[in-house]
Amino acid sequence: MPDESKPTDDDLAWLRQTFRLAEASRAAGKHPFAAIVVDGSGRKVSEAGNNSLPPEGDPTQHAEVVAAASAARLGEPSSLRGATLYSNAEPCCMCAGAIYWCNIGRVVYALSEENLLKLTGNHPENPTLSLSCRRVFASGQHAVAVVGPCLEDEASRAHEGFWK
DSSP, X not given: XXXXXXXXXXXXXXXXXXXXXXXXXXXXXXXXOEEEEEOTTSOEEEEEEOOOOTTTSOTTOOHHHHHHHHHHTTSOGGGGTTOEEEEEEOOOHHHHHHHHHTTOOEEEEEEOHHHHHHHHOSOTTOOOOSOOHHHHHHTSXXXXXXXXXXXXXXXXXXXXXXXX
């Protein structure tokens, strides 16, 4: 039986795809965050970059929220219990809530909230909250499995120099 607390090779490959999407978000002048939702059979069902910067974006349009909501619109709520959301950074409490309410059963993330804060500092566009996604999920009525942090050095590259 595989160790569910450790990332699989497929998990790492999906995470690396979020790194490329985060770089694309950054190149487009947006915050360097990205998320992908993969269903239980390994098929990508949604992906999103961050769209939280006004005037076109909105502060609630984090990549995880957008990807989770897009995936949820594709079927019945129970259809996502076997899905995994991949993110280049740990989902914030808002994103964790969206993942929970969209009924996604698993999260794999790269950069921890703690290490993201070290990269962003006290930046007004990214006021991190010291509240882990695990703690948010533990408050719910159904379980959400969490794997992470993973590949933090690779994930941090999209953020290097951005928050200065």
